[in-house]
Amino acid sequence: MPRASTSSSGARSRRKKSSKPSLLLPASSSPATRTIFRRRSKPPGSRERSLGACASRATGSGSGAWRTTCSRARRRTRSRSPSPLSSGPCSGRRRGSRISGFEVRLATEADTPLVLDFIRRLAEYERLAHEVVATERDLRETLFGERRYAEVLLGFVGDEPVAFALFFHNYSTFLGRPGIYLEDLFVLPERRGSGYGKAMLRRLAKLAVKRNCGRLEWWVLDWNEDAIGFYRSLGAVPMDEWTTMRLAGDSLKELASDGSSSG
Numbered sequence: 001m002p003r004a005s006t007s008s009s010g011a012r013s014r015r016k017k018s019s020k021p022s023l024l025l026p027a028s029s030s031p032a033t034r035t036i037f038r039r040r041s042k043p044p045g046s047r048e049r050s051l052g053a054c055a056s057r058a059t060g061s062g063s064g065a066w067r068t069t070c071s072r073a074r075r076r077t078r079s080r081s082p083s084p085l086s087s088g089p090c091s092g093r094r095r096g097s098r099i100s101g102f103e104v105r106l107a108t109e110a111d112t113p114l115v116l117d118f119i120r121r122l123a124e125y126e127r128l129a130h131e132v133v134a135t136e137r138d139l140r141e142t143l144f145g146e147r148r149y150a151e152v153l154l155g156f157v158g159d160e161p162v163a164f165a166l167f168f169h170n171y172s173t174f175l176g177r178p179g180i181y182l183e184d185l186f187v188l189p190e191r192r193g194s195g196y197g198k199a200m201l202r203r204l205a206k207l208a209v210k211r212n213c214g215r216l217e218w219w220v221l222d223w224n225e226d227a228i229g230f231y232r233s234l235g236a237v238p239m240d241e242w243t244t245m246r247l248a249g250d251s252l253k254e255l256a257s258d259g260s261s262s263g
Helices: 109-125 136-143 196-210 225-233 249-256
Strands: 034-040 055-061 064-069 102-106 151-157 160-172 177-187 215-221
Touching (some): 102 196, 109 136, 109 151, 109 177, 160 196, 160 215, 177 196, 196 215, 215 225
Parallel strands (some): 034 215, 064 215, 177 215
Antiparallel strands (some): 055 064, 055 177, 102 151, 151 160, 160 177
16 A cells, blocks of 8 residues: 655655654554555646555655555555444454454565565556566565565465555654664455555554554555545544655765765
8 A cells, every 4th residue: 555655755745744643642642553545646747537545656765666556555446445344453353353264474585576576566557567676685685684674465365365564663652662664565356456555554453462562653645535535534644744754765865975974
């Protein structure tokens, strides 16, 4: 689903800023974990189109900012139902919440080719296949190597892989607790509308609660009203007062070089 984001370049559209997000939980949230999404402006020159709830990509934190696409977590027809959860997305399992025949598990190194295939499918769906330079070797080293930078959930119907979610931990100094940032959520287009995307989010929320995380966050394009409405129905709140900043490419290297900055 997720990549929800605030702006394609990493910077949001003009918004008023505040020091830090309020630590108060929305009424519908579990006291253990709060879900937050950050809006992202429409990328310059990009073509606005209807996006689905089962595919979203984050492009602002870590690898980038969220772009909500049809396959991402944004679409209402996607695996998510527009009806809100009774006690918030992190409240754990509800009666009748399991989907028959749908199983979710953490990916292992043997799943590397499958993870890369999902990443490429998501990029193709977003018409961004030309931006994918990751290789199986890259994923093995960064996801399953000595130092693991992110984790992946895979969703299956029988033996068929139909969904994936890539996430990693961040940290809140105010809470003194870790959080989870959802980078990518994708459900195969032909498998949307069956609740798989929502089931993936629920599994991630349960994982956040189990790990004593204070937040579950992602980015969403601010023009994707369907996605925003869906996320709100889950108890998520937009962080409109924040602007995302990014250093990448030559600018990052320049700052990292000796004497490149007076700060």
